[in-house]
Amino acid sequence: MRGGGPAWQETLVDQARQEAVTWRNRALLLFDRVAMPVAVCDVYGAVLLANPAMAAECGTTPGRLRGRDVLDLFSPREATQVERVAQALRLRHRSRYQVSVRWRAPGGAERYGELTADPVSDTVEDTPALLVMLRVDGERAPSPAPHAEQARVTSMEARILALLAAGATTARAARETGLTADGVTYHLRRLSSRWRAANRTELVARAYALGVLAPGVWPPEAPAAE
Secondary structure (H helix, E strand, O other): OOOOHHHHHHHHHHHHHHHHHHHHHHHHHHHHHOOOOEEEEOOOOEEEEEOHHHHHHOOOOHHHHOOOEHHHHOEEOOHHHHHHHHHHHHOOOOOOEEEEEEEEOOOOOEEEEEEEEEEEOOOOOOOOEEEEEEEEEEEEOOOOOOOHHHHOOOHHHHHHHHHHHOOOOHHHHHHHHOOOHHHHHHHHHHHHHHHOOOOHHHHHHHHHHOOOOOOOOOOOOOOOOO
16 A cells, blocks of 8 residues: 555545535525524624625625725624724624614615624634624614704704814804804704704714705805805
8 A cells, every 4th residue: 555645545535625615605595595694704803704694784796895894884883893893803702792783775765783793713722703793683764864843954054064074073163153162062962853863973964964054065054145
């Protein structure tokens, strides 16, 4: 068997490779057929592979998700959760990590749920990939189109929105308008309620969308007061 030693070893290697390919194809077939949205990401969150269910949540195809940041697709509801996960991954901890997220479904509804990330790799020393699964907990119907009346703002509201769009704090907006900080907050709360804006960033975005602030102008400007 002296002459057959190397040949025998090559045969074993070939068999092992064929078995690995077979199991990989089976795993990919199962991956594609799983009803739960699943993706494989690198340690930084970039999508390497996604199944059709995950792509459907984003209104696209699996191939178009490749390279996208999973946290751009699904917005964390608490930034501190993401910071804790990032720190744990830097320390090579291999626990299961969960992040509460929300995202916009293809039909326009806002969905919310939970991303679960499991670090996976061949050895403990290897930099892990992340097996990411999405659980959908519920959704809110899309907000109705804004009524024309919603676009009407007072001169003071318009001025506060322009200051906000320029990055002003509540204190600075109060100084610029001659209001108290509570007065500025009062106007912002009224606008947020009227436009169903969740935060100040969304409030400014709505102002531009409704034509309250002029696009392409810096510093931000409001139209003539009524």
